[in-house]
Amino acid sequence: xxxxxxxxxxxxxxxxxxxxxxxxxxSILAVLIGIALLFEIVGWIxxxxxxxxxxQRLLIMILQMSIIGIIAIGVTQVxxxxxxxxxxxxxxxxxxxxxxxxxxSSDYVRAVYPALTDLPWIIPLAVGLLVGALAxxxxxxxxxxxxIPPFIATLGMMxxxxxxxxxxxxxxxxxxxxxxxxxxxxxxNPVIIFLGVAVxxxxxxxxxxxxxxxxxIGANPQxxxxxxxxxxxxxxxxxxIAGLLAGLAGVVASARAGTxxxxxxxxxxxxxxxxxxxxxxxxxxxxxxxTGTVIGALILxxxxxxxxxxxxDAYYQDIVKGAIIVxxxxxxxxxxxxxxxx
Amino acid sequence: MKRLLLGAAIxxxxxxxxxxxxxxxxxxxxxxxxxxxxxxxxxxxxxxMGHEIQFLDAQGDIGRQLSQVQSLAAQGVDAIIINPxxxxxxxxxxxxxxxxxxxxxxxxxxxxxxxxxxxxxxxVGSDQKLSGKLQMEELAKQLGGKGxxxxxxxxxxxxxxxxxxxxxxxxxxxYPDIKIIEEQPADYQRTKAINLMxxxxxxxxxxxxxxxxxxxxxxxxxxxxxxxxxxxxxxxxGGIDATRDALEAMQRGELxxxxxxxxxxxxxxxxxxxxxxIEGKPVDKTNMVPFQLVTKDNLDDFLN
Numbered sequence: 074x075x076x077x078x079x080x081x082x083x084x085x086x087x088x089x090x091x092x093x094x095x096x097x098x099x100s101i102l103a104v105l106i107g108i109a110l111l112f113e114i115v116g117w118i119x120x121x122x123x124x125x126x127x128x129q130r131l132l133i134m135i136l137q138m139s140i141i142g143i144i145a146i147g148v149t150q151v152x153x154x155x156x157x158x159x160x161x162x163x164x165x166x167x168x169x170x171x172x173x174x175x176x177x178s179s180d181y182v183r184a185v186y187p188a189l190t191d192l193p194w195i196i197p198l199a200v201g202l203l204v205g206a207l208a209x210x211x212x213x214x215x216x217x218x219x220x221i222p223p224f225i226a227t228l229g230m231m232x233x234x235x236x237x238x239x240x241x242x243x244x245x246x247x248x249x250x251x252x253x254x255x256x257x258x259x260x261x262n263p264v265i266i267f268l269g270v271a272v273x274x275x276x277x278x279x280x281x282x283x284x285x286x287x288x289x290i291g292a293n294p295q296x297x298x299x300x301x302x303x304x305x306x307x308x309x310x311x312x313x314i315a316g317l318l319a320g321l322a323g324v325v326a327s328a329r330a331g332t333x334x335x336x337x338x339x340x341x342x343x344x345x346x347x348x349x350x351x352x353x354x355x356x357x358x359x360x361x362x363x364t365g366t367v368i369g370a371l372i373l374x375x376x377x378x379x380x381x382x383x384x385x386d387a388y389y390q391d392i393v394k395g396a397i398i399v400x401x402x403x404x405x406x407x408x409x410x411x412x413x414x415x
Numbered sequence: 416m417k418r419l420l421l422g423a424a425i426x427x428x429x430x431x432x433x434x435x436x437x438x439x440x441x442x443x444x445x446x447x448x449x450x451x452x453x454x455x456x457x458x459x460x461x462x463x464m465g466h467e468i469q470f471l472d473a474q475g476d477i478g479r480q481l482s483q484v485q486s487l488a489a490q491g492v493d494a495i496i497i498n499p500x501x502x503x504x505x506x507x508x509x510x511x512x513x514x515x516x517x518x519x520x521x522x523x524x525x526x527x528x529x530x531x532x533x534x535x536x537x538x539v540g541s542d543q544k545l546s547g548k549l550q551m552e553e554l555a556k557q558l559g560g561k562g563x564x565x566x567x568x569x570x571x572x573x574x575x576x577x578x579x580x581x582x583x584x585x586x587x588x589x590y591p592d593i594k595i596i597e598e599q600p601a602d603y604q605r606t607k608a609i610n611l612m613x614x615x616x617x618x619x620x621x622x623x624x625x626x627x628x629x630x631x632x633x634x635x636x637x638x639x640x641x642x643x644x645x646x647x648x649x650x651x652x653g654g655i656d657a658t659r660d661a662l663e664a665m666q667r668g669e670l671x672x673x674x675x676x677x678x679x680x681x682x683x684x685x686x687x688x689x690x691x692x693i694e695g696k697p698v699d700k701t702n703m704v705p706f707q708l709v710t711k712d713n714l715d716d717f718l719n
């Protein structure tokens with residue numbers, strides 16, 4: 074088969090034996106380390122304390138990005154196919170509401186479904202994943218079969234899912250969840266789930282037919298179709314997986330906060346897209362990796378902790394964050410271009 | 416065809432049924448828990464008085480809210496209720512209502528301009544600064560007048576964030592031994608507050624009390640403490656709004672202070688004022704619904 078995964082270093086190394094090409098991740102990793110060191114140095118100057126020599130803080134940096142990271146892994150796959158998913162934050166809110174309503178404790182007199190309290194944790198989890206996947210299937214079908222551009226289809230889902238999340242309980246929060254369920258989001262569990270999802274999809278993209286098809290469709294849909302890939306069916310699957318992961322993020326978010334609220338996950342889709350793009354995923358399609366996205370998410374997490382550590386005035390945080398996102402991508406592109414020229 | 420005409424006739428009589436007034440309301444955020452309770456109280460009051468009320472979600476956008484007010488005016492509603500997105504940008508909306516001769520009630524957030532001096536414009540709400548003062552006074556009392564306080568800020572674009580924080584700082588300034596050591600935003604959201612509190616905890620500074628601009632953030636701080644193994648009684652935590660979740664947390668002995676903002680009083684009061692204005696009854700220009708401090712001593716009054 075003539076389809077190569079664009080970033081496959083092994084193949085590149087095989088065709089250009091003179092010098093082993095560095096994967097994109099190395100330059101992103103350099104950016105991550107650079108930003109972390111910057112906070113470390115400024116930290117010593119401003120606070121007289123180490124930013125990085127604190128294992129608990131290192132855990133928190135990943136922990137606070139876990140939910141967005143789970144979404145970002147799905148979004149990365151969608152972007153690799155040349156699409157985009159704007160609906161993940163809203164799908165998170167919808168799943169959080171539905172999941173929470175099935176995870177309420179019987180101690181609570183105002184449960185949404187008084188007859189369905191104290192259910193085993195697997196039920197809200199399964200229903201949450203199902204709701205997410207369903208939203209993804211709708212996205213994918215609109216894109217693959219109704220030929221609606223991904224931006225528009227998922228924009229529609231973004232608005233509708235948020236509306237559904239609100240309508241579900243007339244905007245009231247769904248709280249008092251069972252301990253069994255909130256355990257999913259407690260301690261370092263979100264980190265474990267995030268990294269588990271990352272490993273699964275890293276393998277799926279790199280070593281399976283699913284991954285090969287995904288890259289092929291993003292690189293050239295016509296060629297993919299001609300070479301016998303069922304492009305439509307595959308697109309629906311990719312969006313369904315993105316929806317499923319947004320659903321999983323909704324489950325983890327509601328378990329972590331002990332509540333389901335229609336306002337959850339606001340703008341998460343943009344942070345997820347930022348993590349993917351910082352991590353080297355190209356919006357043009359065909360290029361991207363889960364490892365890059367994980368590092369991209371970590372860059373956002375380091376910035377969040379760093380600003381709080383330094384006590385940077387709240388007004389300036391977003392200005393700097395936006396600048397660093399763009400700078401990280403510029404540095405990465407510059408390095409890539411240089412590599413191509415030499 | 417006959418059935419269609421019959422249906423149309425029934426529909427016509429329903430919509431033009433005598434006396435029932437039509438009120439149009441634009442709310443800053445449908446996603447906000449307090450505003451949702453207030454919105455439900457408005458709906459309940461309108462239902463109770465036998466009037467129609469239609470809600471629009473401004474989604475935190477001043478431009479969107481102005482368009483909504485314009486279309487409500489064009490639609491010919493009998494009164495407009497606005498929960499303004501930005502208290503400093505209400506003049507245009509007031510102008511639209513006054514020019515169309517439609518009674519206007521601002522609810523929950525008080526316009527900062529001279530809007531209330533116009534004919535048929537009223538305000539029903541509470542003094543946000545007072546809630547911050549009540550919160551900090553009680554925290555100071557429980558701290559014994561001494562300790563490090565960290566403030567969790569709401570959205571920086573919200574007037575309530577500034578007023579509440581101002582109230583907290585004003586009271587804190589009266590105590591020489593109380594220091595405000597941190598002040599960072601968590602946007603009124605529980606998940607963001609968990610992250611912020613986690614970062615504060617690893618920051619290693621001794622924090623004796625958290626003054627959060629709302630209950631959701633206070634609950635987020637408590638979740639972060641619990642997950643880091645910090646007992647709830649080692650740091651005082653105060654919120655504002657007295658939401659259901661917050662009261663339950665206080666009952667469990669976790670939350671120490673909250674301030675009850677009367678959603679029923681404000682929402683119901685706004686509808687009542689609007690109806691009075693439609694019927695030409697005299698109304699107060701400014702109706703202040705009081706805040707009430709909630710601690711475990713008077714928790715039972717609010718729990719039912």
